[in-house]
Amino acid sequence: MMISGLRVLFIAAEAAPLVKVGGLADVAGSLPRALQALPIEITGAKGIDVRVVLPFHGAIDRTNLNFRPVAAFTISHASGPIPGQVFETKVNGFTVYLVSGPPIMPEAPIYTSDAGVDGIKYTFFSLAALEFVRATNWSPHILHAHDWHTSPAVYALSLNRNHSSFFAHTATLLTVHNLPYLGVGAQSALQDYGLPPDYKGLLPEWARQMPLPLGLLSADHINAVSETYAQEMMTPEFGSGLDGFLRTRQDSISGILNGLDMQSWDPQTDKAIPVNFSTDTLVERKENKMRLQAELSMGPNPRIPLLAMITRMDHQKGVDLAVEGLRQIAHLPWRAVILGTGDPQLETMARDLAAEHPTKVHVITRFDGDLARRIYAGADMILVPSRYEPCGLTQMIGMRYGCVPVVRAVGGLKDTVGEYGDGEGTGFLFAEANPAVFADAVSRALDVYSDQRRWRGLQLRGMQQDFSWKQSAVKYFELYQQLATDRVGV
Ligand code: ADP
Numbered sequence: 001m002m003i004s005g006l007r008v009l010f011i012a013a014e015a016a017p018l019v020k021v022g023g024l025a026d027v028a029g030s031l032p033r034a035l036q037a038l039p040i041e042i043t044g045a046k047g048i049d050v051r052v053v054l055p056f057h058g059a060i061d062r063t064n065l066n067f068r069p070v071a072a073f074t075i076s077h078a079s080g081p082i083p084g085q086v087f088e089t090k091v092n093g094f095t096v097y098l099v100s101g102p103p104i105m106p107e108a109p110i111y112t113s114d115a116g117v118d119g120i121k122y123t124f125f126s127l128a129a130l131e132f133v134r135a136t137n138w139s140p141h142i143l144h145a146h147d148w149h150t151s152p153a154v155y156a157l158s159l160n161r162n163h164s165s166f167f168a169h170t171a172t173l174l175t176v177h178n179l180p181y182l183g184v185g186a187q188s189a190l191q192d193y194g195l196p197p198d199y200k201g202l203l204p205e206w207a208r209q210m211p212l213p214l215g216l217l218s219a220d221h222i223n224a225v226s227e228t229y230a231q232e233m234m235t236p237e238f239g240s241g242l243d244g245f246l247r248t249r250q251d252s253i254s255g256i257l258n259g260l261d262m263q264s265w266d267p268q269t270d271k272a273i274p275v276n277f278s279t280d281t282l283v284e285r286k287e288n289k290m291r292l293q294a295e296l297s298m299g300p301n302p303r304i305p306l307l308a309m310i311t312r313m314d315h316q317k318g319v320d321l322a323v324e325g326l327r328q329i330a331h332l333p334w335r336a337v338i339l340g341t342g343d344p345q346l347e348t349m350a351r352d353l354a355a356e357h358p359t360k361v362h363v364i365t366r367f368d369g370d371l372a373r374r375i376y377a378g379a380d381m382i383l384v385p386s387r388y389e390p391c392g393l394t395q396m397i398g399m400r401y402g403c404v405p406v407v408r409a410v411g412g413l414k415d416t417v418g419e420y421g422d423g424e425g426t427g428f429l430f431a432e433a434n435p436a437v438f439a440d441a442v443s444r445a446l447d448v449y450s451d452q453r454r455w456r457g458l459q460l461r462g463m464q465q466d467f468s469w470k471q472s473a474v475k476y477f478e479l480y481q482q483l484a485t486d487r488v489g490v
Pocket of ligand 1 (some may be wrong): 253311312366368370
């Protein structure tokens with residue numbers, strides 16, 4: 001049975017291009033459009049109606065935004081009812097709903113480092129999103145929530161379903177983009193908004209009133225942003241203490257890889273790179289390498305391999321492993337450029353390496369989107385030694401730009417990069433999060449690099465991969481259908 005005219009309530013803390021901090025914004029900005037663009041052979045004649053709801057953050061630029069109020073209501077709170085309002089707007093032709101109310105303070109950043117503070121805002125937002133569809137009498141087949149910020153909506157809906165017909169046929173899907181962010185500190189916010197702890201005691205005791213664990217407990221289905229990460233979440237190494245609980249839900253856990261915005265990331269049209277190129281004109285790519293070397297004040301040298309890292313400076317990303325690993329193979333012929341900002345200690349580690357090897361290593365500690373593009377277009381290898389990686393975009397962007405990935409075999413890295421072999425594969429993988437093992441993978445890559453014919457094959461295979469959202473949108477659509485159908489049968 002297929003449900004025609006599927007209605008999906010899609011709620012997230014951020015969505016590009018309106019408001020972006022990290023990868024979640026790319027997903028919430030791209031997936032709803034990709035779903036809406038699916039052909040009617042897949043969706044049926046009535047298509048799919050995806051309503052994206054976001055907090056009306058102060059960071060959202062109001063200057064050229066036309067928005068109109070569409071709903072007003074109150075949300076219960078221990079200190080008395082809190083008013084909420086929803087505005088409708090269009091972003092590049094796509095309708096988006098913005099929730100405002102006192103807990104979504106205009107001057108507050110999108111995220112602070114304190115989930116206690118953010119919990120007040122996001123619990124309000126989660127409950128307001130549910131109230132919004134009720135107030136407009138738009139009953140969704142699917143509630144699709146993301147990460148801890150919108151998990152309270154999943155939990156509240158599951159509690160509500162028993163005594164309200166409005167959500168009786170709404171199935172819930174919770175997507176995990178980053179498991180370790182559980183929303184620790186938001187316990188009292190949940191309580192103040194009337195959300196009880198897991199009184200059945202199915203969660204570990206410490207997690208019974210935390211947003212993400214409660215979402216994981218109550219969602220009809222859980223998915224991670226790659227198949228491997230979905231499996232890894234159920235292991236002690238990656239499970240953030242919830243692996244045991246997640247194993248009890250393994251039949252309701254799956255993975256769907258994030259897509260890449262293939263228009264924005266296209267070496268044929270990218271305006272930030274000196275010379276555009278494609279698989280047909282790959283030889284022209286080396287001009288980008290020469291220009292990049294000049295920009296970084298490295299002497300021009302087309303032959304010496306240029307390694308790159310473009311990353312948040314975070315323990316997750318294995319910056320320390322890379323620095324130590326490169327130090328171990330400093331005697332080999334290579335140069336490296338590291339672009340990243342974040343943890344000051346990791347920034348210092350990278351700068352120390354550059355100080356030890358000033359002619360080999362160049363470090364830039366800022367966020368620079370255009371420079372990142374010039375690096376993808378000019379460097380020979382992109383290094384991604386992550387400790388864990390739910391999906392990861394850098395390796396996909398690298399492949400699309402002919403910059404061969406050297407990655408740790410975890411999460412989405414493992415699902416998108418194939419190990420080089422004679423005439424096959426798109427990059428190099430290593431297993432252990434250990435500098436020597438990383439260095440060994442880089443050495444293997446350097447070996448293959450020395451044979452330009454084999455290297456070109458690697459680059460071309462990477463550039464030909466299809467990382468578009470279309471395939472993932474089909475998978476989400478099929479999952480929505482299955483969940484909605486199962487719910488009707490409940
Ligand atoms: P995460 O979302 O965990 O940071 P991803 O690999 O999914 O990791 O996405 C990282 C994105 O951020 C990529 O597009 C990468 O190019 C970009 N990026 C990371 N650090 C920088 C930086 N310092 N300057 C420019 N772009 C960066």
